[in-house]
Amino acid sequence: MIELVHLRKEYDNVLAVDDLTLTIPQGEIFGLIGPNGAGKTTTIRMACGLLAPTLGRALISGVDVAQAPERAQQYIGYLSDFFAVYEDLKVWEYLDFFAHAYKMPEDEIPARITEVIAQVNLEVKRDAMIGGLSRGMKQRLGIARAIIHRPRVMLLDEPASGLDPKARLELRNLLRSLRDQGATILISSHILTELEGFCTSIGIMEKGRMVRSGSIEEVTAAAASTRLVRLTWSGDSLGAVEENLKKDARVSGVNLTARAGSFGFSGAEEDLAPVLAALVQANVQVTSFGEVKQTVEELYMKLSTHEVM
């Protein structure tokens, strides 16, 4: 669990993060969205203890990062947009160093190293010098470093930037499996498609402030007063469709062609069922009917004020 309580960070006369309060429950994947300079990196660096907040507290699994940094670090896996590694070590030595640095039990370390090396597909490079690895392999090794101590909380700052598509997919799968194991994940990105279908909740940051946060559904509901519903049908039922839809006061913006159309609906999700039932009763052969979910990108574009820093 991640708790950020009234976090504030000032640099010179710039307010990087302003009174940020956020709670991410266990098992959530929280996507932090915002343009460059919105305060995402500063927030993550404060959460993992790399930066001391000007005011406020960051708690990881209930431990104050500033008060008990070494205790808090056992719960944190940190990954940034750069994958710097010690080039003069072998792959297993690098992971062994971090396993010991995270003070894992001595007898667990060899097996755990083998396990994470397999997770990031570096088995054949186990005894290779890191200096001789490709960039992609070094990035995978960085990911292995971040998860070696089985962290409860992952703090990921633009982790996929610079990764090739395959590595991105692998990272996603890895994070999903970590979430399934109960890890809480805070991931920042300005590449919104990266977070699509992956985060359980999102927060939009701008100018150091959280503009909106919550589950994808909550944010969608807050962003849109009406739901966009798309439907298709077979046969010549355009008139019946138009007539039925116009009967409902919650329907607006009806846009129909011969066998397809869309409309706005201001009711709740479950209120759509009677609308569909009415169409079926009117002998319209509905072949598809459903709400069009907005992408994270669309949500961001709606909610963001697009102010440039």
Added chain:
Amino acid sequence: MPRIWTNPEFLRHRRAELRSVRAITVAAVIVVMCLLLGLACWSYEQSLLENARLGLQNYGTQAWQQRFDDLQRESATKTWLLFYRWLVGLQGVALTFWALFSCAQSVSGERDRKTWDFQRTTRLTPAEILIGKLLGEPVLIYFAVLCAAPITFIAGLAGGLPFSAVISMFVFLAVTSLFLGLGGMWLSTLLESRTRGVGLIGALALYLLTIGTFGMRTSGLPGLAAMSPLTGIFVFLGLDPSSMHKVTPLLFGHAVPWLLMNVLLCGSFSAWLALMLIRNLKRDYPEIRPLSRWQAIGCAAFLNFLIYALLSPINSLGPAGRVGWFRDAESVALFAVAMNGLILFLMGLATLTPQERLKVWQRRRATGTSAVFADDGLPWPWLGISAVVAYALMIWGLLAWDHALPLDLTTLQSAAIRLVIVLVFVTRDVLFLQWCMLTRLRQPVVKGVLFLGLYYSAAAVLTGLASVSSEDASRWMLALLTPAQVFDPKVQGTAFPPATYVGLLFQMGMIGVMRNAITSRLQRPMQAGAAA
């Protein structure tokens, strides 16, 4: 106590630097070098013996016979001794130099490679990182010295040196190299990756300064020479140049061995460095503050204490009575005031408050929830406390030395005025540096110190120009702009010229100006948005 051999950071360096092939190569090279050195020493002694044999053949005198016999009898011992001296000399230079320079790149190097953040987010405590780096960064030279150690021991003992002298030499080198390693690591912590070159220059300066303390053996504080590796080489190699015969380091007037003095000084300075490192190693760069307020006062007290502990008025006794540094209590007080100018300035530097913390303090101060003496406040109140502590120690020190340097009340009164003047100038300079930290200057403290250097140079030029019109004018200029008049030997007791007091008032006004400038900087409105 962290375990050294299982320290992950030490283990990382050991793995990276001492892979089996490299370790075997280093060991082989060391053995070959020792052999070559041994051969060279044997060859040298043999050439002396050959010369003596030729001399005996050509001249056949009793003196040549005597010389030949002596050389033949002592040839083996002298060869071993010469071999030992070369071995220890080379190891001493290599060990101290390598320890300092490798540690001077430890933290800045990690910042450069961007691996530092990952190490900071581990569960390693600052003390563990410190020990790992201190012993790990120079692990290759430690290994090389370890390889040469058995040969060195044998050479020393065969050269006729007592076992204790050989051991003492190694202790001396170990203590000095650890101290230099800590100094290098502290420099490295203070530098961002882009200023690594400055760090190396700083390390070189620190090395030369440490070597240069050898020159202090004839000063009023001869014990300071114990910090120089040269002292160890001269004393423990049995070279004993004439100057070393006469000088013994004094601790509270009692002669102590050089090794003990080395351990005391390097040990205590290392402890301060370790304290600063442990406080700051895991902090973000802008958050680094060498010492807390109370620690800074403690450090100032320690440095003052050292002055009186190492003082050697007896050493200054020349054939024509008291000569040298400390002729009387007045000269000790003047020296202590001068040193406190430097000490207070360093303490001011060590306690400068980062901008962000100062702003929070200012806001809290406005609401009445923070005190002038808060840890995040301005450093000037703490400079005042440091000066009071320094003066109290001066009274204690001068009273302690009363039997050798008789003390009168005027000396204490005069020293008090001098210390106040120095304190005012130092406070002004420290507040200026604090103001620099609130500007957008890159490396504000370094630039601030350079600006201060420029200011004092300009003051010297203006004083020179004023001296063209009259001596009085130059004296006024000097007193208004610098604290130099404090050290004017013509001033008797408390009879300072009016210019000194006018200068004091002028500088107090400047402190007020600096204080207002800082406040107005702190009250600038914030702009939203991150510095990416």
